[in-house]
Amino acid sequence: MATRTSSPTAPATSGALLVDFDSVIGQDRKPFDATKLGTTVTATVTVRSIDVLAGGHARGIVDGDGGYAIFYVARGFRIVLADVLKPGAKVKIRGAHELHGMIPTISIFAARAVDA
Template structure:
């Protein structure tokens, strides 16, 4: 049996909850409170699809140190020009490996978060350091992926906190 939403209920209880929700949705007066069973089912769905990775601050607002003509400066990543070499102490939130040996992920630090990438050679060398929830200092080159500044990491070291 399939309901009008297109989901096959997994049990008789799920079927009756779906039917009750559909009756409520079809009712002319939608000011009536949502049935308790339907509200509980919606709460379970919201919990299942809630993001698990939390980032702080602004996208590409990560404060990075970069070598400039006047010495070492600290600025948000989004203001640093592509091609500049930057250094940042960060926590790795996520890391995903691709089929060709490259890696990409999200790093979080003071001021915000940023996306990082690595080449397959760098990933081979740094794979043991670039792990989720690891606290590291990364060094790399600012690149643009579309309009999003990213850090192409080619060196990293673990930070003992």
């Protein structure tokens, strides 16, 4: 049974969230959907929604500069990050560009609150 919580609407541009990552020429920034699978990305975002799933993992939507992206949090990380990843919270996230099903997703493994 999923538990869904959310805050106001996200912008209409899926995958266009601007993310920072290391490239061959140093630190770079581009839309999430333009990064390669397996790339570790970082972004400052607002959590718009989060669904905690029966297995203890979670998924949701974050938005920030440029648009929004879908995220996933594995059960072990969700337990640690539960107090940080809440609807309406402004956070800095770090995760990997992965596919869940066929959906490009930021698999979050670290997050911290950001002062508004």
